[in-house]
Amino acid sequence: MIDLSEMPGWSLLVLPVLILAFWLLLKNRGSGSGVAYNRSAEYFKGLNYLLNDEQGKALDIFVKLVESDWEIIDTHFALGKIFRKNGETDKAIKIHQGLIARPSLPEKYRSRVLLELGYDYLGAGWFDRAEGLFKEVLIHDQSSEKARRNLILIYQQEKDWHKAIDIAVDLFGENPSDIGPMISQYYCELADIAKVKGDVNQVEHNAQQALRYDSASVRASMMLAEQSMNRSDYKQAIRQIELIEEQDAEFLPVVLDQLIECYDHLNDPDALLKYLGELEDKHDLPGLLEKHAVVVERYKGKEAVIDYLTKRLKKHPSIQGMHHLLAYRSNDASAGDVALFLDLKSALVKMEHSNSEFQCHHCGFQANTLYWLCPSCQSWGEVKPAIVEAA
Numbered sequence: 001m002i003d004l005s006e007m008p009g010w011s012l013l014v015l016p017v018l019i020l021a022f023w024l025l026l027k028n029r030g031s032g033s034g035v036a037y038n039r040s041a042e043y044f045k046g047l048n049y050l051l052n053d054e055q056g057k058a059l060d061i062f063v064k065l066v067e068s069d070w071e072i073i074d075t076h077f078a079l080g081k082i083f084r085k086n087g088e089t090d091k092a093i094k095i096h097q098g099l100i101a102r103p104s105l106p107e108k109y110r111s112r113v114l115l116e117l118g119y120d121y122l123g124a125g126w127f128d129r130a131e132g133l134f135k136e137v138l139i140h141d142q143s144s145e146k147a148r149r150n151l152i153l154i155y156q157q158e159k160d161w162h163k164a165i166d167i168a169v170d171l172f173g174e175n176p177s178d179i180g181p182m183i184s185q186y187y188c189e190l191a192d193i194a195k196v197k198g199d200v201n202q203v204e205h206n207a208q209q210a211l212r213y214d215s216a217s218v219r220a221s222m223m224l225a226e227q228s229m230n231r232s233d234y235k236q237a238i239r240q241i242e243l244i245e246e247q248d249a250e251f252l253p254v255v256l257d258q259l260i261e262c263y264d265h266l267n268d269p270d271a272l273l274k275y276l277g278e279l280e281d282k283h284d285l286p287g288l289l290e291k292h293a294v295v296v297e298r299y300k301g302k303e304a305v306i307d308y309l310t311k312r313l314k315k316h317p318s319i320q321g322m323h324h325l326l327a328y329r330s331n332d333a334s335a336g337d338v339a340l341f342l343d344l345k346s347a348l349v350k351m352e353h354s355n356s357e358f359q360c361h362h363c364g365f366q367a368n369t370l371y372w373l374c375p376s377c378q379s380w381g382e383v384k385p386a387i388v389e390a391a
């Protein structure tokens with residue numbers, strides 16, 4: 001007899017699927033026939049084995065049942081999915097291997113079973129086997145987007161960027177806005193590898209390819225700007241850096257130092273100060289105020305920077321602005337004021353450092369390094385400079 005109180009936790013999830021399968025059996029065969037009676041008896045036997053944790057015997061019965069009526073194969077897929085989600089990939093693999101081994105498996109279900117078995121292997125971390133299965137799916141069903149997307153995931157995991165690009169390009173035509181940024185990131189990865197090898201031509205070629213597939217690729221613009229700077233072509237580097245404002249202004253804080261360096265090389269502080277002022281009016285960017293203040297001080301002197309910060313704070317009050325203004329003014333203050341300034345400063349510094357420098361816009365992951373592929377949610381290009389202060 002089935003004792004519900006002794007059922008393992010996972011079986012509570014499996015139970016509705018089995019009941020559905022049972023219902024389908026009766027529906028397809030007519031509940032009054034002797035055949036249906038035998039099948040339902042078999043079904044209960046299988047259910048009993050399953051609930052008593054004798055999966056091997058249970059699966060034998062279920063596979064025989066599906067062979068007598070392939071229409072109920074969906075319930076096997078549902079079962080497999082539940083096992084997989086529950087981390088019991090070995091059981092999911094048994095179900096799907098049992099199906100694929102049946103000579104009577106109708107051809108129309110073959111790709112689906114291979115796909116499900118591929119998911120099982122992915123879940124178990126057996127990438128080689130999963131890759132083989134997804135490739136086999138493509139032999140049976142050349143248009144399978146699921147097989148391609150999973151192959152891309154495998155190649156991405158293995159950092160085999162050439163193979164990932166080859167497969168992703170097949171999907172690009174149908175879905176450029178989704179696939180383009182992915183291909184673009186793969187080319188940026190190749191550009192990074194070329195950079196390590198010192199192959200300047202390949203860096204530029206791959207960065208250009210990245211922009212071809214995603215014209216908003218900040219990463220490619222950053223790489224090209226770096227190459228231009230290495231060639232001392234600062235005008236070109238400025239164009240490439242300023243393009244980032246159109247691509248995704250939130251990344252600008254990452255390149256402000258390079259931008260300032262380029263203008264310094266061209267000895268054009270007026271153009272730099274004008275651009276920084278325009279940026280400040282349009283965007284609320286972490287670190288911009290601090291860098292702007294340093295440039296004002298360097299080219300216009302201390303009075304000018306205090307004047308700049310005071311005006312800026314009136315227009316846009318911020319902790320960061322207060323902090324910098326205090327730093328600039330503390331030298332002129334009396335001994336009592338200095339102590340107060342220092343207390344305030346350390347409190348403000350603490351507030352600023354309570355946050356991370358970068359944050360994933362997709363999952364909220366925080367880091368002090370810029371990751372192009374979020375280590376937490378595996379999204380590309382979502383980790384961006386974080387706003388470190390409250391306005």
Ligand SMILES: [Zn+2]
Nearest residue numbers: 360363374377
């Ligand atoms: Zn994330």
